[in-house]
Amino acid sequence: MRKVVNYIGLGLMAAAAAAMIAGDAFAGETSSPLQPTAEKFYLDFDMLAPAALSCDATGPGVRTKATRDIAGKPVLRVTGNAAQAQISCALPDGTRFSTDVNRDPRLYNTMYPTYATVTFQRGADRMTTVLRQNDRIKDVRHGSFLRVAQGSGADGWDSSLTSLGGKTEGGTKDAPVLIGD
Structure with missing residues (x-):
């Protein structure tokens, strides 16, 4: 029974790969193989x-x-x-x-x-x-x-504490710019 389930699973994976390649072909794009990644x-x-x-x-x-x-x-x-x-x-x-x-x-x-x-x-x-x-x-x-x-960032947005009205020891003018834009 376990072998039958394994064969069905392999068949489904092959069918999915074929459908992906066919979809790329109909869309006029080159197909690239599935590339697993460690970055999840x-x-x-x-x-x-x-x-x-x-x-x-x-x-x-x-x-x-x-x-x-x-x-x-x-x-x-x-x-x-x-x-x-x-x-x-x-x-x-x-x-x-x-x-x-x-x-x-x-x-x-x-x-x-x-x-x-x-x-x-x-x-x-x-x-x-x-x-x-x-x-x-x-x-x-x-x-x-x-x-x-919204502020002076490259895309019109800014994440500095100054623009957010944050509080620092020297006031908002001394607030550091935060990374994130």
Whole structure:
């Protein structure tokens, strides 16, 4: 019985590959073989995140799949060149967020994907991200999920504490520019 199930599984995989090649041929594109990657990164949110939040990742060689968990919170799966992906999230009111926790190449291995859970705080400029692999906490990055405000960035957005009205010892004029645009 187990051999029959294995043969059926192999047949389904072959059929899927043939369908992918045929789809590329009809679209006029060259077909490339499926290339497995060790860079698998999942971004999700705790229960306090608004369900209206949506996320995306862009960059060369980046493959993304955006879904929702059972509570309606976004789950972003990033594969391919995940370490170079530009991850951004947005709310319907125009509030944008950005993170670069996926940029550390030490996060990736061939055995397990990296899961990043953002502890969302409504109205906060910076939020904490907890990184896990194989059900173990790998790292906690405080302030790694940043609110991005409209300002002087290359695309018209800026994540500096000055533009967000943040507080520093010397006032907002001395606030550092945050990475994330």
